[in-house]
Amino acid sequence: MARINLLDTRTTSFGDLISNGKIYRVPPFQRDYSWSEENWEDLWQDILALHTNPDSSHYMGALVLQSSSTSDKEFTIIDGQQRLATLSIIAIAVIQKIQNLVDREEEAEANKDRQEILRRTYLSDRDPRSLRYSSKLLLNENNNDFYQSNLINLRTPRNIRSLSKSNQLLWRAFQYFFNCLEKLQEVIQSGEKLATFLTDTVAQRLLFIQINVEDELNAYTVFETLNARGIELSATDLLKNYLFSLFRGPDDLQEAQRQWRRIVNTVQMENFPDFLRYYLSLKETRVRRERLFKVIRESVKNAQQAFDLLDQLENYSSLFIALGNSNDEFWRDTPDNRAYIRELELFKVRQAYPTLFAAHDKFTRENFTRLLKLVCVLSFRYTIVSSLNPNELETLYNKVAIAITNGEVTSPRQVFDNLRSIYVSDEKFSQDFSLLSISTKGQKKKLVRYILCKLEADASHIDVNEDSFSIEHILPESPTDDWRQYFNDAQIEELAYRIGNLTPLEPYLNRQVGNEVYPIKQATYQKSVYVLTQNIVAEEWTPDTLVRRQGDLAKRAVHIWSSDFSA
Structure with missing residues (x-):
C-alpha cells in the first residue's frame, strides 16, 4: 500500500x-x-x-x-x-x-x-x-x-x-x-x-x-527517485518545512527562521545535504543521502528537539566551511592547522569530516592538529598515491566519529588504531609512489607542486614556497628528435608526467633550458638552489635513469608521509 x-x-x-x-x-x-x-x-x-x-x-x-x-x-x-x-x-x-x-x-x-x-x-x-x-x-x-x-x-x-x-x-x-x-x-x-x-x-x-x-517522508523519497536537477535544494526545503512545522508560537518560529538563515548562509544551500549527513554521522551509522529526512523525522518530533538540532547545526556550520578553506578566520588562533587544511583541500578529502567534527569538540587543540596531520597522511597514501577504494574510508571514519562522540576514542593514537587498515604499508606506498604519474596540466598541477615542495623541503631542510618554482620536465613534454634516441613514443607518453621526471626549477632557468637536450639541461640544473635539482647528475637521461630517480624519491616519500603512530 x-x-x-x-x-x-x-x-x-x-x-x-x-x-x-x-x-x-x-x-x-x-x-x-x-x-x-x-x-x-x-x-x-x-x-x-x-x-x-x-x-x-x-x-x-x-x-x-x-x-x-x-x-x-x-x-x-x-x-x-x-x-x-x-x-x-x-x-x-x-x-x-x-x-x-x-x-x-x-x-x-x-x-x-x-x-x-x-x-x-x-x-x-x-x-x-x-x-x-x-x-x-x-x-x-x-x-x-x-x-x-x-x-x-x-x-x-x-x-x-x-x-x-x-x-x-x-x-x-x-x-x-x-x-x-x-x-x-x-x-x-x-x-x-x-x-x-x-x-x-x-x-x-x-x-x-x-x-x-500523503506525507513529507514520501515526498522526500520522490525527490530522491526523480533524481531531478536541483534535488538538493528541494530536499533541503522539505527538511526546513518539517522543522518549522514543529514550532507553534510566532516567537519560536521567528527565532527558528533566523537561526536557519544563519546556518544556510554559512554552509550554502547546495552544500546543506552533505553538511547534514556529516553531522548525523556523529551518532548514526551509514547515513545515506536518501535517508536524511527519515532520520530527522525519527529523531526530531517536537519544538525543543528542533531547536536542539538547529543549535548543533549552527555550532558545526563554521567548522564545516573552515575545513574546506585554509584561509578561513576560523583558524586564526590555530595557524598550524592551515597547512593541513590546504592539504585536505588539495586531496579533495571529505570522508573524514564526521571524525573531524567529533574531534574538534572532544580533543584538545594540540590533539586536533595531530589528527589533521594523520588524516592528511592517510589520505595521501590511500587516495592520492595508491588510488584505493574510497568507500571503505567513509565507513571507517563514520565509526570513529561515533566512538569519539561516545567517549570511546579520546586521542589521535586511538584514532590511528581504529584506522590502521587504511594506512597503506610502507612497502606498498613505496612501490606505488615509484610508479606515480600526475599530469601537470589543470588542477592536477597544484598537486604536483605540493609533492615536489615536500620532497625538496625534506632534501634541503628548508621550507619551500610552492609558488616559487616552475615544474621542470626533464624529458620535455614535447621532446625534439634528439630525445628519441633514448625514448620511443610509448615511453614519452608514459614517462613525461612521472614524478621521477619532474623537478623544481627557477622560472628563468626553466625558460632557458626549454626543450634542450639533456647535457645542456643537466649543466643548468647545477645552477639551481633546489637540492632535488642539483642532485640530478646522471650522465644520460634514459627510462632506466628516470625510474631509478623515482625509486629514490619514493624512499624519501615513505618517511615524509608517515604517521606519528605507526611505529
Missing part, C-alpha cells in the same frame, strides 16, 4: 489542476519565486510552438503534491511552485488583455462575461464582502500578499523598486507575458481568441506528471 501511495501518479494539465474548486498552497517557508526572463522565454517559446501546431502538446515535468488530511480539494505544492505560479501569471495577463478590450468597449458585455468565467476557472471566485478576487494558488509568506493584492486584483504597485526581489520578479513576469501577448496580433484583437488561447493552448496542452504523496 505504501508504494501505491508514493507513486500515485497521473498525467494532467494546468486546466485540470486548477479547476473544480481545488486550492494549492506553497508551504509558508518554501523558497520565494525565482524564475527570471530566461525561464519565461523558454516557456513562452514552448507555448508558441503549441499555438502554431494545434495537435501538439508539451511536457512540463513532474509536479509533486501533498494531499490534505482534511480536504480532497486542498494540496500542498512540494515541487512545482515556480511553474504553477508562472502559468497563473499568464492567465492573469490574458485576462488583463480582455479587460483592455472592455475598456475600449469592444464587445464589452461578452468580454466581461469571458473575463468573469476565466477568473473563476483559473484564479478564483470573487469575495462577496470585499468584492476582491483571491487565488486558487496561495504562494509563500513572502510572495502571497503581493500576488493576491496586486496580480490577482490587477493593481499596479506604487513603487516597484521598493518591492522585494522575488515580488519584483512576479511583477516582471506579468509584464513579460503581457508584452508577449501584444505580439500575437491575430489573438489580442478578439476576446474569443484570447479565451481560446488560454483555455485550449495554455491550460490543456501543457502537461504534467502529477505525483500525489
Whole structure:
C-alpha cells in the first residue's frame, strides 16, 4: 500500500489542476519565486510552438503534491511552485488583455462575461464582502500578499523598486507575458481568441506528471527517485518545512527562521545535504543521502528537539566551511592547522569530516592538529598515491566519529588504531609512489607542486614556497628528435608526467633550458638552489635513469608521509 501511495501518479494539465474548486498552497517557508526572463522565454517559446501546431502538446515535468488530511480539494505544492505560479501569471495577463478590450468597449458585455468565467476557472471566485478576487494558488509568506493584492486584483504597485526581489520578479513576469501577448496580433484583437488561447493552448496542452504523496517522508523519497536537477535544494526545503512545522508560537518560529538563515548562509544551500549527513554521522551509522529526512523525522518530533538540532547545526556550520578553506578566520588562533587544511583541500578529502567534527569538540587543540596531520597522511597514501577504494574510508571514519562522540576514542593514537587498515604499508606506498604519474596540466598541477615542495623541503631542510618554482620536465613534454634516441613514443607518453621526471626549477632557468637536450639541461640544473635539482647528475637521461630517480624519491616519500603512530 505504501508504494501505491508514493507513486500515485497521473498525467494532467494546468486546466485540470486548477479547476473544480481545488486550492494549492506553497508551504509558508518554501523558497520565494525565482524564475527570471530566461525561464519565461523558454516557456513562452514552448507555448508558441503549441499555438502554431494545434495537435501538439508539451511536457512540463513532474509536479509533486501533498494531499490534505482534511480536504480532497486542498494540496500542498512540494515541487512545482515556480511553474504553477508562472502559468497563473499568464492567465492573469490574458485576462488583463480582455479587460483592455472592455475598456475600449469592444464587445464589452461578452468580454466581461469571458473575463468573469476565466477568473473563476483559473484564479478564483470573487469575495462577496470585499468584492476582491483571491487565488486558487496561495504562494509563500513572502510572495502571497503581493500576488493576491496586486496580480490577482490587477493593481499596479506604487513603487516597484521598493518591492522585494522575488515580488519584483512576479511583477516582471506579468509584464513579460503581457508584452508577449501584444505580439500575437491575430489573438489580442478578439476576446474569443484570447479565451481560446488560454483555455485550449495554455491550460490543456501543457502537461504534467502529477505525483500525489500523503506525507513529507514520501515526498522526500520522490525527490530522491526523480533524481531531478536541483534535488538538493528541494530536499533541503522539505527538511526546513518539517522543522518549522514543529514550532507553534510566532516567537519560536521567528527565532527558528533566523537561526536557519544563519546556518544556510554559512554552509550554502547546495552544500546543506552533505553538511547534514556529516553531522548525523556523529551518532548514526551509514547515513545515506536518501535517508536524511527519515532520520530527522525519527529523531526530531517536537519544538525543543528542533531547536536542539538547529543549535548543533549552527555550532558545526563554521567548522564545516573552515575545513574546506585554509584561509578561513576560523583558524586564526590555530595557524598550524592551515597547512593541513590546504592539504585536505588539495586531496579533495571529505570522508573524514564526521571524525573531524567529533574531534574538534572532544580533543584538545594540540590533539586536533595531530589528527589533521594523520588524516592528511592517510589520505595521501590511500587516495592520492595508491588510488584505493574510497568507500571503505567513509565507513571507517563514520565509526570513529561515533566512538569519539561516545567517549570511546579520546586521542589521535586511538584514532590511528581504529584506522590502521587504511594506512597503506610502507612497502606498498613505496612501490606505488615509484610508479606515480600526475599530469601537470589543470588542477592536477597544484598537486604536483605540493609533492615536489615536500620532497625538496625534506632534501634541503628548508621550507619551500610552492609558488616559487616552475615544474621542470626533464624529458620535455614535447621532446625534439634528439630525445628519441633514448625514448620511443610509448615511453614519452608514459614517462613525461612521472614524478621521477619532474623537478623544481627557477622560472628563468626553466625558460632557458626549454626543450634542450639533456647535457645542456643537466649543466643548468647545477645552477639551481633546489637540492632535488642539483642532485640530478646522471650522465644520460634514459627510462632506466628516470625510474631509478623515482625509486629514490619514493624512499624519501615513505618517511615524509608517515604517521606519528605507526611505529
